[in-house]
Amino acid sequence: MTKFIVALWRHNDRIGTIIEMATICGAEIRIGQTHLIAALPLTQFVGIPFSLLFARLPKPLGTKRSIYVAPGVYTLISIAGYFMTCAWQFWALAGMVGLVQGESQTLSRSLFGVMVPKAKSAEFFGFYDVSSKFAGIVGPAVFALVGQIAGTSRLSIISLIVFFVVGGLHLTRVDESEGMRVAREQNAAMI
DSSP: OHHHHHHHHHHHHHHHHHHHHHHHHHHHTTOOHHHHHHHHHHHHHHHHHHHHHHTTTHHHHOHHHHHTHHHHHHHHHHHHHHHOOSHHHHHHHHHHHHHHHHHHHHHHHHHHHHTSOGGGHHHHHHHHHHHHHHHTTHHHHHHHHHHHHHSSHHHHHHHHHHHHHHHHHHHHTOOHHHHHHHHHHHHHHHO
């Protein structure tokens, strides 16, 4: 369970960083404020149908494999963000974020939920929520530090790729079957 939470910290919270810092990058390359504000709801409108589509992805791939899709797409978004120069590219990246924004969080919580003993679900989900808030400090801090050192947020975007890769590698070490088995045993012991 600990491995899974650490893996989620590494990639889910960097996803939040991309969403939170997108307007900083756009403003830096002089994209107008109207574009910056109007493109953000696009992620929600795109996200609704794609969340429904991604809800079907775990059947053929499995939940853990399906979770890898989001960090992969966010890595592409980070690379494209480095080369972004105009408003239409910002809009396109906002649409790409919408493709996988709901998928990552929903599938991660779903997998976490099946590895948590029912009698301790409040404790586990409480810890998950609070620790995620704390881990969410790291992404913006790294973004700001790299931007300060480099003098541009372009390299800050690229620096987040490291977290996606490390989080993905860490996720490969999570044995979801073992986690589910332990949860089932603890559920049975409580009955």
